Amino acid sequence: MAESAMRIIFDVSRLVRRGHLPAPTGIDRVEHEYLDHLLAQGRYDVAFEAFVPPGQWVSLSRTAVLGLAQASRHRWGKGSAPGSLFATLRHFRPIRTAGWGRGAAPTLFLTVSHARAQATAQWRRRADRCGGKLCYFIHDLIPIEYPEYARAKDAEVNRARISSAAAMADGLLVNSDSTARSVTRFRGSHNIPPIATLPFGLTLREPGHRPTDLPERLRGRPYFLVLGTIEPRKNHLLLLKLWREMAHSSDGEAMPLLVLAGRRGWENDNILAMIDRSPALKDVLVELRTPSDAMLHRLMIDARALLAPSFAEGFDLPVAEALAYGCPVLASDIPAHHEVGGTAPLYLHPLDARGWTDAVQDFARPDSALRQRHLQATRAWRPAHWDDHFSRLTKFLEQL
Incomplete structure (x- = not known):
């Protein structure tokens, strides 16, 4: 030296x-x-x-x-x-x-x-x-x-x-x-x-074999993934209400699951009340508070989409990680998401409950043409x- x-x-x-x-x-x-x-x-x-x-x-x-x-x-x-x-x-x-x-x-x-x-x-x-x-x-x-x-x-x-x-x-x-x-x-x-x-x-690691600690409920059933601390800015409440409404109007067994991966944060009493006490969410919600990196990678690969309805972000690494693993993304229409995701995600206003509901229901279908288009856009996306x-x-x- x-x-x-x-x-x-x-x-x-x-x-x-x-x-x-x-x-x-x-x-x-x-x-x-x-x-x-x-x-x-x-x-x-x-x-x-x-x-x-x-x-x-x-x-x-x-x-x-x-x-x-x-x-x-x-x-x-x-x-x-x-x-x-x-x-x-x-x-x-x-x-x-x-x-x-x-x-x-x-x-x-x-x-x-x-x-x-x-x-x-x-x-x-x-x-x-x-x-x-x-x-x-x-x-x-x-x-x-x-x-x-x-x-x-x-x-x-x-x-x-x-x-x-x-x-x-x-x-x-x-x-x-x-x-x-x-x-x-x-x-x-x-x-x-x-x-x-x-x-x-991004530093992408080979996901390897399916983690042994992957919840049994996720095996063979479609699901959507949300990754991040449970706090108001991440807009979990929109998704919880969306899933509750879908549960009320459909056969629970046919519904996709909502997977929340992340610790419980702050200023979130009403969010946690829905997670812990809503009867309609009991069979369609999976909460993973401290998932391993291997589990997160596998969850991204198998998800119907990553959901990122945040009101504000500085960068949002999970969006980039999901796209890199080939997972389609539904993201809030905010500047940081556009910088990270380019044209790959489907962008929705963070308060457009009808739009999010329609997109989730479409992406959940095995023959979704909309999801297929965004899968192709995801494959063309290149990370920094x-x-x-x-x-x-x-x-x-x-x-x-």
């Missing part, structure tokens, strides 16, 4: 904070793709830090980060829960800032994990001391633009987080033009640092590639 090589300090706070959980979010997956890239390349001198209670950055060795990442992936693959988060504490080392003066090698602080304002401010001070730069990935501004879909406390936290990122970072990364426009609207006439739009790639993502990232970081 040449002495003049750029030094990248990468934020692994999310890995430390969430690595013990049995299933990942989209941001968790993105952080792991960045980890794989940084660990595999020889271009930069990479170090790893995490922001931990009561509010300080600590360093982790390369070996520790590798071990934590591998343990996380093992849990995701099994869809099972964990050991204790506190087992990671033995890996922490305090940051010694005494020697953080300006040096020959440029230093870049990089976070893709929604670092909070306090953490960003501390990194900014250290970057200033060493003549370094700070680069921040903004995945979305949904809690700010649509606070009605978030917990009440989240809007202010996220407003402070995005404000600090836009004010203190030397460069911003976003996943879509839609997110870039949101950042510009949020900042208004204030100065905005350079922004790089880097769509996410991580190689391109990281090539563009490298150019952007070096320009900073």
